Amino acid sequence: MNITFYLTAVVAVISTFMVITRRNAVHALLYLVVSLLSVALIFLILGAPFIAALEVIIYAGAIMVLFVFVIMMLNLGPQSVAQEGQLLSPGIWVGPVILTALLSGELLYVLLRTPGRVFNITTVSPKLVGMALMGPYVLGVELASMLLLAGLVGAYHLGRKDRSDGGAS
């Protein structure tokens, strides 16, 4: 069971290294999703199942979709069409697929090996996290909601169409 932690750590470091060395943004996103999934598996090993689920849903789901939307909106012209054909060639997707297959193999190993406690570390349940979040940290939750509202207004202001008289921006 030590081996799962180290294997996942190696997958995370390799995929993160691939993110910062890619030339194509979509390929980098593909590797970043693998990196986030491996960090989610590490959270599961560290006894934080709620955070592992949040990592997959919000980081690998929502934030990566935002990046994909922006790459689509930028609409980089005929160059992107060439990339589309290139994406189907095996050299591009075989790396992320190998790393993800390693991760899913580890997940199956963890799930099937022993029911119950695989790692002798105390699991912090979502109930405890929720009680701490709404108890002593409730002021932080309010501040986070204001930060998200400010982010929403800021993104709307920056993203709208520029007026011809230059009043905006």
Place this chain on the structure above:
Amino acid sequence: MMPQALLEHGFLLAGALFALGLIGVMVRRNILFILLSIEIMLNASGLAFVAAGARWGQPDGQVMFIFILAMAAAEVSVGLALVIRLYHVFKSLDADCASRMKG
């Protein structure tokens, strides 16, 4: 595995991921990759919080990760809106295009 070793190795992994993100911010000039590297760094700091919380079996580390997650979501939405503005003005994603201030 002993919790102490798990904490140390979790910190080592978080440090390695943070260093990779920092290298990405310093080396890449494409502003989209700079944003991706910032996401990597935020994720690594969250990993350090969760590892420290798991060492003592307390939920505080996970609470801090949720705050980091909310902050990352707000940051990336404003950052990507700025990327779109930058692309409309300069027709390029090079961060060095915007190195001069106006006025």
